[in-house]
Amino acid sequence: xxxxxGVKILDMTHVQSGPTCTQxxxxxxxxxxxxxxPGVGDATRAQLRDMPGVDSLYFTMLNHxxxxxxxxxxxxxGKKIFTRLLEECDVMVENFAPGAIDRMGFxxxxxxxxxxxxxxxxxxxFGPGPYEECKVYENVAQCTGGAASTTGFLGGxxxxxxxxxxxxxxxxxxxxxxxxxxxxxxQTGRGQRVSCAMQDGVLNLCRVKLRDQQRLEKGPLREYSxxxxxxxxxxxxxxxxxxxxxxxxxxxxxxKGWETxxxxxVYFITQAAVWGNICNLIGKPEWQDAEGYASPEERLDKxxxxxxAIENWTKTLDKFEVMQQCNPLNIPCGPxxxxxxxxxxxxxxxxxxxxxxxHPTRGSYLSIGNPIKLSDSPSTVSRSPLLGEHxxxxxxxxxxxxxEEINKAVEExxxxxxxxxxxxxxxxxxxx
Numbered sequence: 565x566x567x568x569x570g571v572k573i574l575d576m577t578h579v580q581s582g583p584t585c586t587q588x589x590x591x592x593x594x595x596x597x598x599x600x601x602p603g604v605g606d607a608t609r610a611q612l613r614d615m616p617g618v619d620s621l622y623f624t625m626l627n628h629x630x631x632x633x634x635x636x637x638x639x640x641x642g643k644k645i646f647t648r649l650l651e652e653c654d655v656m657v658e659n660f661a662p663g664a665i666d667r668m669g670f671x672x673x674x675x676x677x678x679x680x681x682x683x684x685x686x687x688x689x690f691g692p693g694p695y696e697e698c699k700v701y702e703n704v705a706q707c708t709g710g711a712a713s714t715t716g717f718l719g720g721x722x723x724x725x726x727x728x729x730x731x732x733x734x735x736x737x738x739x740x741x742x743x744x745x746x747x748x749x750x751q752t753g754r755g756q757r758v759s760c761a762m763q764d765g766v767l768n769l770c771r772v773k774l775r776d777q778q779r780l781e782k783g784p785l786r787e788y789s790x791x792x793x794x795x796x797x798x799x800x801x802x803x804x805x806x807x808x809x810x811x812x813x814x815x816x817x818x819x820k821g822w823e824t825x826x827x828x829x830v831y832f833i834t835q836a837a838v839w840g841n842i843c844n845l846i847g848k849p850e851w852q853d854a855e856g857y858a859s860p861e862e863r864l865d866k867x868x869x870x871x872x873a874i875e876n877w878t879k880t881l882d883k884f885e886v887m888q889q890c891n892p893l894n895i896p897c898g899p900x901x902x903x904x905x906x907x908x909x910x911x912x913x914x915x916x917x918x919x920x921x922x923h924p925t926r927g928s929y930l931s932i933g934n935p936i937k938l939s940d941s942p943s944t945v946s947r948s949p950l951l952g953e954h955x956x957x958x959x960x961x962x963x964x965x966x967x968e969e970i971n972k973a974v975e976e977x978x979x980x981x982x983x984x985x986x987x988x989x990x991x992x993x994x995x996x
Contacts, residue, residue: 566593567941571746574653575599575630578606580702580728581687581762582659583626584735589655589742590629591934591943597649597958598627598949602634602980605951618926624948625931628921632949633958634980637668641969641978646670648963650678655742659687662697672757683745685758687734700762705730709766714773716803718790723803734765772809776801787811792864808833813867816900817875819883827905830883832874833896836860841893846877919945952982959983 571594575586583606590596600606608623635649636642646668650656656675658665665671675684689700690708706712706724716723727733741758749755767774776785780801784791788804791797808814814833822828834842839860843851851857856866863870878886883899890897901909907930912918916933923929924947934943959965959979973979 565941567938568592568594568743571595571655572653573597574649574656576656576658576660576665577687578659579608580626580731581735582657582738583608584732585685585687585738585742586630586657587626587628588736588739588934588936591945592938592941594655596630597653597954597962598630598632599635599646599649600632600951602636602952602977605632605634609951615926619923619948619950621929624921624923624926624929627948628931629944629946630949631954631958632952633955634952634982636977636979637670639973639976639978641973641976643669643978645959645963645965645973645978647678648965649958650675650682652962653679653682654746655683655685657685657738657742661699662688676755680755681749681753682755683742683749683758684755685738685742685745686760687738688759688761690763691759691761695763700730702728702730705734705762705766709763710770710773711766714770714801714803717805718795718803720803729769730762730766733769734760734762737765737768773801786864787813789813789815789867792867794865806831812836812896813863813870814896815867815871817871817878819878819886819899820881822879827900827902828883829900830878830886831898831900832871832878832886832890834863834870834874835894835896838893838895841895842874845889845893845895846874848873916943916945921945921947923947924950952980955979955983 568589571589573586573589573594573596575582575596575598577583577586577598586596586598598606606623606627608626609619611620612622613620633649635645637646650670672684675682688696689698689705690696695708700708703712703724706729707722709730711729712722712724715725738758738760741760745756745758777800779785780797780799784797785802787807788797788802789807790802790804806814806816812833812835814831816829817832819828819830840852843849856862857870881889887897887899906912907918909918913920915937917935919931919933920928921931931945933945937943956970959970959973965973970979970983974981974984
């Protein structure tokens, strides 16, 4: 039995933030029913295509383990179908612009009247306030949530990170909120609203920078390399390049081959507890006890000099050889791994973190599996659905529409043509 087996999710999400959330729930065993526009579908099906006429990797990698149904709630029959889905599902998830679901005729009050146990989960760009009506995408969320202002090098412009902390990060936050609401419903019997703003999600991931903002008000941030260089601090948490955020000096250093390999680097932390090991390793044993070097406090104004000496050593080895020598000495370090290197890393294949998925129209492709491993509920990854692939089975078997009702919905545009059935394969199981 899967952890969320039996939970039905009405997935009204699109692009990245919402689908990240619902895909995670699907990996844990929930029955995720993705609602898409007839004939169109999620916009990402056609975005950033690497092959003509098939679903893009953008779509497939965010919509595994789901079923797809086409519904247009703006039509009379589509509205009835959507209402029946609300009656059957435990959770509805959406990441439309604020008020979009209300304009479809389904306010929270109406949804509660249809199903008092349903959990209505939403992702917006901002919470209540002056920006709540603004449209937000990944990089906007990073910029408004504090990530960009604290990322980059001192004196340089703000920089957004390659990790999708705005979209996917917020989707992960919302998934936790949904699971918490499902657990609470077991005690109360009631559903509730769950919301997560992208700005809030990014800010949560930047909490150490808010920590430093408050520390800065009481004095300089001594672990930041600019302190040791005698550079004054401003009023806000500064951009700190590759400084470690945990109080231990760290930096990205060149390794053998850096002249031609853009990823021939290693992240190296000069943890105080292993300072002696570091000194011996790089050929500077005298630094262990030398005045000006022996304690972390004494080394603050020498951080550039220290890392220059370490880099002279790392440049004689490749990044994996650096790891092999540092790890037995408990020196924290890690290679800069490219996406190509990660894609062929055998250990990630064995744990299911990277998976190979077969798709009927685009063939085999690599994707990320569930990063969260449950010992009693292992996750498997199945391909993303074709547009409307499960429309007929959901209309007929889940909400109990008759052949006549289904055909009428197709004629009215309430659902897509893939729902059309013949008398030979139909089941007349009821009516609206």
